[in-house]
Amino acid sequence: xxxxxxxxxxxxxxxxxxxxxxxxxxxxxxxxxxxxxxxxxxxxxxxxxxxxxxxxxxxxxxxxxxxxxxxxxxxxxxxxxxxxxxxxxxxxxxxxxxxxxxxxxxxxxxxxxxxxxxxxxxxxxxxxxxxxxxxxxxxxxxxxxxxxxxxxxxxxxxxxxxxxxxxxxxxxxxxxxxxxxxxxxxxxxxxxxxxxxxxxxxxxxxxxxxxxxxxxxxxxxxxxxxxxxxxxxxxxxxxxxxxxxxxxxxxxxxxxxxxxxxxxxxxxxxxxxxxxxxxxxxxxxxxxxxxxxxxxxxxxxxxxxxxxxxxxxxxxxxxxxxxxxxxxxxxxxxxxxxxxxxxxxxxxxxxxxxxxxxxxxxxxxxxxxxxxxxxxxxxxxxxxxxxxxxxxxxxxxxxxxxxxxxxxxxxxxxxxxxxxxxxx
Amino acid sequence: xxxxxxxxxxxxxxxxxxxxxxxxxxxxxxxxxxxxxxxxxxxxxxxxxxxxxxxxxxxxxxxxxxxxxxxxxxxxxxxxxxxxxxxxxxxxxxxxxxxxxxxxxxxxxxxxxxxxxxxxxxxxxxxxxxxxxxxxxxxxxxxxxxxxxxxxxxxxxxxxxxxxxxx
Ligand code: SF4
Numbered sequence: 001x002x003x004x005x006x007x008x009x010x011x012x013x014x015x016x017x018x019x020x021x022x023x024x025x026x027x028x029x030x031x032x033x034x035x036x037x038x039x040x041x042x043x044x045x046x047x048x049x050x051x052x053x054x055x056x057x058x059x060x061x062x063x064x065x066x067x068x069x070x071x072x073x074x075x076x077x078x079x080x081x082x083x084x085x086x087x088x089x090x091x092x093x094x095x096x097x098x099x100x101x102x103x104x105x106x107x108x109x110x111x112x113x114x115x116x117x118x119x120x121x122x123x124x125x126x127x128x129x130x131x132x133x134x135x136x137x138x139x140x141x142x143x144x145x146x147x148x149x150x151x152x153x154x155x156x157x158x159x160x161x162x163x164x165x166x167x168x169x170x171x172x173x174x175x176x177x178x179x180x181x182x183x184x185x186x187x188x189x190x191x192x193x194x195x196x197x198x199x200x201x202x203x204x205x206x207x208x209x210x211x212x213x214x215x216x217x218x219x220x221x222x223x224x225x226x227x228x229x230x231x232x233x234x235x236x237x238x239x240x241x242x243x244x245x246x247x248x249x250x251x252x253x254x255x256x257x258x259x260x261x262x263x264x265x266x267x268x269x270x271x272x273x274x275x276x277x278x279x280x281x282x283x284x285x286x287x288x289x290x291x292x293x294x295x296x297x298x299x300x301x302x303x304x305x306x307x308x309x310x311x312x313x314x315x316x317x318x319x320x321x322x323x324x325x326x327x328x329x330x331x332x333x334x335x336x337x338x339x340x341x342x343x344x345x346x347x348x349x350x351x352x353x354x355x356x357x358x359x360x361x362x363x364x365x366x367x368x369x370x371x372x373x374x375x376x377x378x379x380x381x382x383x384x385x386x387x388x389x390x391x392x393x394x395x396x397x398x399x400x401x402x403x404x405x406x407x408x409x410x411x412x413x414x415x416x417x418x419x420x421x422x423x424x
Numbered sequence: 425x426x427x428x429x430x431x432x433x434x435x436x437x438x439x440x441x442x443x444x445x446x447x448x449x450x451x452x453x454x455x456x457x458x459x460x461x462x463x464x465x466x467x468x469x470x471x472x473x474x475x476x477x478x479x480x481x482x483x484x485x486x487x488x489x490x491x492x493x494x495x496x497x498x499x500x501x502x503x504x505x506x507x508x509x510x511x512x513x514x515x516x517x518x519x520x521x522x523x524x525x526x527x528x529x530x531x532x533x534x535x536x537x538x539x540x541x542x543x544x545x546x547x548x549x550x551x552x553x554x555x556x557x558x559x560x561x562x563x564x565x566x567x568x569x570x571x572x573x574x575x576x577x578x579x580x581x582x583x584x585x586x587x588x589x590x591x
Binding site for chain 2: 037045049067145148364387391
């Protein structure tokens with residue numbers, strides 16, 4: 001029987017002889033992830049399960065990232081528990097100063113290869129789809145089950161095939177590709193499905209672009225967002241991991257629940273208007289909005305690629321007097337690379353704040369919270385009511401060029417215009 | 425399994441877990457404390473309707489976004505017995521099932537219910553009653569019923585581990 005890539009991966013991780021969308025199966029985990037927020041809640045559940053050991057310490061990764069560095073006593077207690085638990089269980093643990101945001105860390109440190117199944121106690125675990133892995137977000141009790149047994153129940157999802165044609169124009173990135181998908185199918189269009197990105201346009205996307213795309217698959221309701229492994233994947237994994245993997249793809253005659261086409265040649269920079277990632281508009285439709293804060297960071301768009309884009313805009317320019325800019329490298333690796341390339345110097349000279357890698361204000365935790373009435377442009381993935389602070393603040397989601405251009409001008413502008421003006 | 429309770433209504437579509445339980449309170453891991461912040465970003469006054477036996481009646485694609493289990497944990501801590509909705513986002517749905525909190529899709533029942541309507545659910549049969557009128561829905565999958573009746577995933581894993589250690 002013909003299968004999609006997602007079905008093939010799941011079939012490799014279950015005892016069932018065959019499967020079809022809607023079947024409920026038990027799936028084996030290759031890696032289990034949790035953080036300082038989902039981890040301790042999972043440990044509580046594990047205690048109630050009377051499970052004292054994890055199924056395989058080498059297949060478990062814990063990352064302190066949400067309230068890291070500890071925001072207050074309660075956060076410090078959670079991180080203390082995460083640290084002590086991790087040490088006692090002998091699992092991989094990324095503490096302050098050693099890791100960064102979980103989904104950046106796992107990909108960059110070579111924990112993820114194509115074909116893996118990775119449940120994580122965080123909805124953006126779908127980011128691993130960028131590397132061709134079935135990464136999927138689960139709640140803490142689910143994660144406790146994964147930690148104890150090394151498996152979880154799963155209803156087999158259908159697949160929405162997204163065919164990308166053409167190639168990226170200037171000032172257009174992975175963020176715009178996934179926003180274009182959200183414009184098409186909305187915040188519920190991916191329910192009970194995975195997204196799969198194929199076609200000549202997909203081949204032109206770098207790994208950092210793909211991470212931005214897969215990261216927001218969950219914003220459509222999808223389980224994960226898969227890029228079948230190709231040369232880009234191979235080049236990225238070179239030197240990062242010794243784990244074996246192969247270039248699996250969907251069968252040509254596999255059944256897809258839906259097919260979409262996105263022409264990259266016709267795609268300009270987009271934004272998602274508050275308060276929904278699904279309210280997508282061209283940046284040119286919202287130019288002129290005053291911006292109080294710009295936030296570049298998070299597990300989707302805090303990569304070295306994003307930081308280079310910001311530097312391209314901020315280099316030789318200043319952050320606008322009426323605007324604050326916060327730049328958060330997503331991992332210690334990215335932070336150090338940015339330092340080496342002189343990007344941090346450019347940011348500081350422009351009057352931007354550079355923070356340690358952390359989830360920080362992305363989820364309204366700390367380090368950049370918005371006041372009532374304020375507007376932000378952020379490269380993050382959610383702009384829900386209250387997501388970055390006050391429930392009367394507004395967040396526009398956009399790529400790093402758009403965010404940086406807003407930092408310079410104090411309002412939403414087309415970054416291309418700003419850059420061309422500078423070139424003149 | 426029969427569940428009864430007073431309806432508490434959240435009519436909007438696409439209500440996400442961020443407004444149901446905002447990020448600043450994620451540094452809490454005790455459900456009795458989580459309880460105090462349920463619905464905080466949506467309408468804190470909704471909490472005044474909770475207490476005693478209640479059933480939450482919600483709109484389309486309820487519970488999208490973050491995987492934070494704080495939402496159903498806080499719901500359970502309030503004694504909410506079930507969630508009836510037009511439809512659910514996946515992770516929220518899973519979390520409910522794993523915690524033994526039935527989440528049932530039944531559009532007609534949602535249409536019929538108002539605050540304080542009397543709700544009665546026969547989960548196995550997929551039957552939902554609102555103020556005495558009965559609305560059929562597709563019965564929950566057998567796997568899901570087993571999970572809920574067995575006390576959720578915690579009990580399921582505990583039994584599995586016990587069986588394995590006896591072998
Ligand atoms: S950066 Fe934001 S979206 Fe990503 S894991 Fe952290 S809180 Fe979640």
